[in-house]
Amino acid sequence: MSSHQVCAVPMEMPLVEIPNSFNKDGVVSAIRGAQSDVVRYPEFLKLTMAAGCIGYIVWIAGRHVSYFGRQGEVHIEHFPQG
Template identity: 65%
Template structure:
């Protein structure tokens, strides 16, 4: 992986975790850097970024110190997603809300234009990117 790609990933992660950038802006920058997908794992407190050639780069994810409920509440998760899409909450708040909804992590499929959110028992909510 090129140093510039790694630098872009780390800068995007810092800005996102600080609530300084929107999901759309983040995805656009990662797409330009050649990132194919990324996985945010709330239980491991890290995010792994994937390139099409198989290269990966993991970044620590400063997650709230909270126990994620066993129950997956898809309606509460969707409400958190909509709040983020409308700019009512930024990433730190989104993390807390999605964790409270029983989400253990998610996979952003940049090339596929959707996000898969996961619960403890394999529940999945798929959220397609809003139209441009």
Template identity: 60%
Template sequence: MIDQNTKTVIEACAQKSHDGLITFPEVLGQLVGVGVQSYFVDYRLAFTTYYLNSNEAYQIPTEMPTLPVRSPFKKEEMISAIRRAQGDQVRYPEFLRLTMLAGCVGYMVWITGKHVTYFGAQGETHIEHFPGQ
């Protein structure tokens, strides 16, 4: 059973991200602190599922921009959005918009594996290793 503190930290990270108040490294630090091993952001269903070290999962609704995900997957635009986020030139709300416009339908953050896999609607992928990895 996932304890209330873990749920509270996950929900607070998600809200702060969507408000543009926290960076990706800050999110990772807080999630690791409560035992999150990975998480999946599904743009089409507007949910994020967090997977814990205990083999439990916790799913919450995710605010998404009100624009359609475009196809095909535009890898160069994805990489540009990622670099802008890494450089703190954009925060999460704008990152979501940019990646959706690039044809992304969701992504999986592998915290323990230190990379993110981004997905296109036709099975395309882009793997982005954490900076310094």
């Protein structure tokens, strides 16, 4: 059962220049690093931003995350099965 609540956590963002191009491989590399606990969240943000990610949305019920680029690119990362 879902309560349809939204959680927003204010935080200071790193100062990273986000390029116009979206590097999906760079985003996926950052994701894999975070999943394997090699990359912590502050570094994850820097890596995804350097790869052209301007933001992302986590869909808990849908079990995926959508990562967005400046030109409308989207990479959808499904939650690991487990």
